Amino acid sequence: MSPSNSKPAANNLDAFFMPFTANRQFKKNPRLLAKAKGVHYWTPEGRKVIDGTAGLWCVNAGHGREEIKAAIVKQLEEMDYAPSFQMGHPKSFELAARHAAMLPGDLNHAFYCNSGSEAVDSALKIALAYQRARGQGTRTRLIGRERGYHGVGFGGISVGGMVNNRKWFGSLLPGVDHLPHTHDLKRNAFSRGEPEHGVELADELERIVGLHDASNIAAVIVEPCAGSTGFLPPPKGYLKRLREICDKHGILLIFDEVITGFGRLGASFAAEKFGVVPDLMTVAKGISNATVPMGGVFVRKHIYEGLMNGPDSAIDLFHGYTYSAHPLACAAASAVLDIYRDEGLFQRAAELSAYWEDGVHSLKGTGGITDIRNLGMAAGIDFESRKDAPGARGYDTFVKAFELGLMVRQAGDCIAMSPPLIIEKNQIDEIIDITGKAIKATA
Ligand SMILES: Cc1ncc(COP(=O)(O)O)c(C=O)c1O
Numbered sequence: 290m291s292p293s294n295s296k297p298a299a300n301n302l303d304a305f306f307m308p309f310t311a312n313r314q315f316k317k318n319p320r321l322l323a324k325a326k327g328v329h330y331w332t333p334e335g336r337k338v339i340d341g342t343a344g345l346w347c348v349n350a351g352h353g354r355e356e357i358k359a360a361i362v363k364q365l366e367e368m369d370y371a372p373s374f375q376m377g378h379p380k381s382f383e384l385a386a387r388h389a390a391m392l393p394g395d396l397n398h399a400f401y402c403n404s405g406s407e408a409v410d411s412a413l414k415i416a417l418a419y420q421r422a423r424g425q426g427t428r429t430r431l432i433g434r435e436r437g438y439h440g441v442g443f444g445g446i447s448v449g450g451m452v453n454n455r456k457w458f459g460s461l462l463p464g465v466d467h468l469p470h471t472h473d474l475k476r477n478a479f480s481r482g483e484p485e486h487g488v489e490l491a492d493e494l495e496r497i498v499g500l501h502d503a504s505n506i507a508a509v510i511v512e513p514c515a516g517s518t519g520f521l522p523p524p525k526g527y528l529k530r531l532r533e534i535c536d537k538h539g540i541l542l543i544f545d546e547v548i549t550g551f552g553r554l555g556a557s558f559a560a561e562k563f564g565v566v567p568d569l570m571t572v573a574k575g576i577s578n579a580t581v582p583m584g585g586v587f588v589r590k591h592i593y594e595g596l597m598n599g600p601d602s603a604i605d606l607f608h609g610y611t612y613s614a615h616p617l618a619c620a621a622a623s624a625v626l627d628i629y630r631d632e633g634l635f636q637r638a639a640e641l642s643a644y645w646e647d648g649v650h651s652l653k654g655t656g657g658i659t660d661i662r663n664l665g666m667a668a669g670i671d672f673e674s675r676k677d678a679p680g681a682r683g684y685d686t687f688v689k690a691f692e693l694g695l696m697v698r699q700a701g702d703c704i705a706m707s708p709p710l711i712i713e714k715n716q717i718d719e720i721i722d723i724t725g726k727a728i729k730a731t732a
Contacts, residue, residue: 320691325352328709328716330696338691341720342698343709346516346548346667347574350628351711357580357624364620373401373613381614384623388587391557391626394566398593400586400606401614405547405573406440408584409510412569413444414608415586416508416541419595425539428507429464432497432540436470438517439510439545439571448510451518466501468493468511472521474671478660479653480522481646487524491531494540503538508569513559516548519703520662520669528565541568541592547584551575552629552710554665555639562665568592578625583618638666638710641717648721649706655725656732667707672728674702682731690727695720697727704728 302316322338324331328351330338343349350357364380371378385399402411413431420428433439433448440446446454447462450470455461469490477484494509513528515521535542544567549559552575556562560570569592573584596605612618629635642665649668650661657673675682680701687699698705704727708720 347579360624380619408571410442410444488526508541510543552635695723
């Protein structure tokens with residue numbers, strides 16, 4: 290049947306195979322969003338829902354930004370698409386120069402793709418290619434971390450540390466090992482900001498080097514703050530220690546900043562916040578405020594130059610996507626940078642973060658909460674699980690919050706929150722109030 294003949298039945302939810310969703314459960318009791326503006330969504334029936342998660346940690350500048358819309362429309366009128374293989378268009382070069390100018394240290398080259406997952410797989414491939422180009426071709430092992438999330442490509446799930454994302458999909462990439470995660474409830478429960486304890490967990494990298502030998506290890510990838518397993522800020526000094534160990538052994542350090550990049554922590558990037566410059570950085574989400582899908586890998590000078598070692602006519606990296614540096618994404622990303630700059634949103638996030646911290650920690654003592662963590666404009670709240678039903682209470686809490694007019698993110702028996710950076714204090718109060726009610730209701 291041609292598409293024009295296949296008129297779908299109204300309200301038939303059957304055909305869409307939803308990602309990361311309990312499809313049958315959802316379709317019995319759907320939660321639909323039909324409109325968005327500022328820090329709010331509206332359901333198709335017109336019910337207003339405050340966005341406690343900036344979509345999926347991505348709408349940092351808030352919804353429905355006219356400036357971004359205008360930039361996308363203008364670009365669409367000028368030129369809808371141009372290839373990036375052996376061709377170019379001005380906006381991609383302009384955008385890369387702008388990103389380079391705002392990045393810490395000598396992270397000064399940008400590779401573009403369309404998502405966080407593509408960014409991660411691109412970064413892993415760039416790391417491997419770089420090691421080979423510098424004559425260290427035995428360095429093929431990749432090190433990730435338990436409870437890490439690096440998207441859903443085969444590279445990303447291999448270095449990732451979430452069992453459900455891995456166990457269904459065969460043997461994954463060979464030669465991968467994992468650092469232990471850093472969530473230490475015994476010593477660090479209810480930490481405000483970076484937890485005090487756990488810097489020594491970075492030394493586990495020495496143990497891994499002792500097992501495999503540094504000459505076989507290409508790169509280590511971590512999220513500066515693990516996001517998808519309930520927001521885990523790094524212990525004090527942990528990232529610096531990882532950097533030192535990587536330097537000592539010639540191992541590349543990759544920060545996956547898909548969530549932490551573009552202001553979430555009250556700085557442009559976690560690398561800036563923590564004063565630790567990785568060799569490669571992956572980004573997505575806030576890069577385009579989620580208007581047009583976009584991801585990127587930022588690399589340091591030595592990585593870029595290390596790959597430019599063949600004749601001028603040789604292709605430097607046999608990797609890229611049809612939509613790398615898509616003109617609409619570049620136009621959107623540039624307009625987003627204007628907003629971040631003109632509204633000082635990263636600074637705003639830094640200033641608001643103390644209020645946010647006090648707000649989320651005021652929930653201590655509510656409905657069996659076992660831990661509250663925060664940094665910048667993000668937080669994770671754990672609560673007691675129901676007997677023999679891990680995750681069930683988390684789901685019910687998420688649904689209850691939605692009924693009460695708040696969208697949060699569920700990760701097991703944990704609620705993660707990361708509102709748009711334009712949020713106002715009274716809206717933070719509302720988020721905290723509804724979160725408390727939802728947690729109490731499911732206790
Ligand atoms: C740290 C991190 N890396 C990678 C990804 C994957 O991004 P995407 O869903 O755009 O592929 C995510 C998504 O949440 C993420 O949080």
